[in-house]
Amino acid sequence: xxxxxxxxxxxxxxxxxxxxxxxxxxxxxxxxxxxxxxxxxxxxxxxxxxxxxxxxxxxxxxxxxxxxxxxxxxxxxxxxxxxxxxxxxxxxxxxxxxxxxxxxxxxxxxxxxxxxxxxxxxxxxxxxxxxxxxxxxxxxxxxxxxxxxxxxxxxxxxxxxxxxxxxxxxxxxxxxxxxxxxxxxxxxxxxxxxxxxxxxxxxxxxxxxxxxxxxxxxxxxxxxxxxxxxxxxxxxxxxxxxxxxxxxxxxxxxxxxxxxxxxxxxxxxxxxxxxxxxxxxxxxxxxxxxxxxxxxxxxxxxxxxxxxxxxxxxxxxxxxxxxxxxxxxxxxxxxxxxxxxxxxxxxxxxxxxxxxxxxxxxxxxxxxxxxxxxxxxxxxxxxxxxxxxxxxxxxxxxxxxxxxxxxxxxxxxxxxxxxxxxxxxxxxxxxxxxxxxxxxxxxxxxxxxxxxxxxxxxxxxxx
Ligand SMILES: NC(=O)C1=CN([C@@H]2O[C@H](COP(=O)(O)OP(=O)(O)OC[C@H]3O[C@@H](n4cnc5c(N)ncnc54)[C@H](O)[C@@H]3O)[C@@H](O)[C@H]2O)[C@@H](O)CC1
Ligand SMILES: [K+]
Numbered sequence: 001x002x003x004x005x006x007x008x009x010x011x012x013x014x015x016x017x018x019x020x021x022x023x024x025x026x027x028x029x030x031x032x033x034x035x036x037x038x039x040x041x042x043x044x045x046x047x048x049x050x051x052x053x054x055x056x057x058x059x060x061x062x063x064x065x066x067x068x069x070x071x072x073x074x075x076x077x078x079x080x081x082x083x084x085x086x087x088x089x090x091x092x093x094x095x096x097x098x099x100x101x102x103x104x105x106x107x108x109x110x111x112x113x114x115x116x117x118x119x120x121x122x123x124x125x126x127x128x129x130x131x132x133x134x135x136x137x138x139x140x141x142x143x144x145x146x147x148x149x150x151x152x153x154x155x156x157x158x159x160x161x162x163x164x165x166x167x168x169x170x171x172x173x174x175x176x177x178x179x180x181x182x183x184x185x186x187x188x189x190x191x192x193x194x195x196x197x198x199x200x201x202x203x204x205x206x207x208x209x210x211x212x213x214x215x216x217x218x219x220x221x222x223x224x225x226x227x228x229x230x231x232x233x234x235x236x237x238x239x240x241x242x243x244x245x246x247x248x249x250x251x252x253x254x255x256x257x258x259x260x261x262x263x264x265x266x267x268x269x270x271x272x273x274x275x276x277x278x279x280x281x282x283x284x285x286x287x288x289x290x291x292x293x294x295x296x297x298x299x300x301x302x303x304x305x306x307x308x309x310x311x312x313x314x315x316x317x318x319x320x321x322x323x324x325x326x327x328x329x330x331x332x333x334x335x336x337x338x339x340x341x342x343x344x345x346x347x348x349x350x351x352x353x354x355x356x357x358x359x360x361x362x363x364x365x366x367x368x369x370x371x372x373x374x375x376x377x378x379x380x381x382x383x384x385x386x387x388x389x390x391x392x393x394x395x396x397x398x399x400x401x402x403x404x405x406x407x408x409x410x411x412x413x414x415x416x417x418x419x420x421x422x423x424x425x426x427x428x429x430x431x432x433x434x435x436x437x438x439x440x441x442x443x444x445x446x447x448x449x450x451x452x453x454x455x456x457x458x459x460x461x462x463x
Pocket of ligand 2: 058114115116117118145146147148149150
């Protein structure tokens with residue numbers, strides 16, 4: 001299983017379970033160190049390797065890596081400021097046939113392998129360890145972190161001590177939360193998983209699997225293929241962008257409920273003005289999107305109430321997230337709703353619903369638990385807290401997605417996929433993947449309009 005994302009406690013439990021089933025810690029370390037060495041050997045491509053070994057089993061992995069690479073003919077230097085503290089790490093140290101230095105002798109090198117601390121980091125990295133990283137990281141041209149960069153707290157992704165940038169991070173046995181959370185994620189470079197044969201059951205938290213999107217059924221017609229209603233408000237541009245994205249993301253029919261004139265809208269987009277309550281009273285509607293360009297005045301509030309009371313599947317984004325409160329949710333069905341806050345909107349929602357958590361994952365979970373909503377917390381470390389429980393993480397997306405209107409495009413795609421499938425959690429994941437592929441296809445420095453145009457080609461990659 002490669003999609004589990006484990007907490008430190010769960011990781012320790014998985015390793016204990018492996019040991020209970022007869023696999024020793026030493027065997028696990030051999031698998032971890034041997035698997036990591038395979039990657040490093042390829043990355044190093046003959047260059048000299050410096051391995052930093054800490055006191056715990058992360059350091060133990062380091063000695064296994066060093067011995068494996070040395071036997072394969074690489075020049076290996078091991079630096080270990082302190083003696084191993086665990087029996088298994090001592091055994092690994094004793095199995096290393098080369099010299100062990102206490103400090104870094106040469107101030108420059110080629111490949112750095114950081115095995116000072118893994119998920120056992122329990123406090124800030126200071127003193128000789130901090131100095132060693134300060135010296136070694138900038139002076140090596142390729143930096144590889146084993147399991148997690150030393151100084152990263154594996155459960156939260158925060159740095160305990162100074163941060164350093166790595167080119168590669170090799171996760172051992174299973175992904176940890178830090179592999180998908182900022183700020184850690186930005187400093188890890190390419191991430192790869194080294195399996196060590198753990199038998200992992202039903203993960204509460206996992207990495208989103210690349211989806212398969214199905215073409216319409218042979219007997220489909222425009223209404224059964226998914227009718228999306230995009231509700232506009234004060235500003236005309238954002239809901240138009242959402243509508244365009246929805247049109248390309250597989251919906252059979254997209255209607256924009258707007259009182260603006262929209263001279264730039266394509267002919268295929270049906271624009272209706274007039275009373276919103278009546279317009280939404282159409283049971284063929286598969287999903288409603290409200291929020292982009294909505295505004296925050298009393299009219300916006302009325303439109304949001306109409307959407308919440310419509311009984312349809314609902315995507316709430318942007319301004320709708322500033323207006324939403326407990327009273328508005330009364331009478332609505334949170335199980336049919338997805339909210340898509342970025343960090344600022346998530347903070348506002350947490351204030352509204354009295355959630356005191358400070359980090360992104362805990363806030364998303366807190367909001368989900370307090371409201372029953374499915375929460376997509378957007379950003380460079382987008383994560384999904386489904387109403388049913390658990391957390392879903394995503395592979396790293398393009399940083400070019402940080403452009404105005406990008407969220408409007410994503411919201412439109414979620415609404416489209418939700419109208420097609422009726423499955424809020426599946427639809428949201430499909431849309432995040434489409435968003436990321438569309439950004440790759442759109443090339444660098446795209447506008448949100450160009451991103452929306454690329455959605456159709458992106459969808460073809462998931463059929
Ligand atoms: N337990 C197992 O079965 C396996 C563990 N593996 C490796 O073991 C790692 C976890 O091992 P450990 O639990 O020993 O933890 P670590 O190796 O991450 O570090 C723990 C040691 O460092 C000390 N320490 C923690 N924070 C410190 C700080 N800021 N300054 C100075 N000392 C500090 C602790 O007192 C302890 O001695 C994983 O990340 C992975 O690399 C792998 O070998 C796979 C198998
Ligand atoms: K490490």
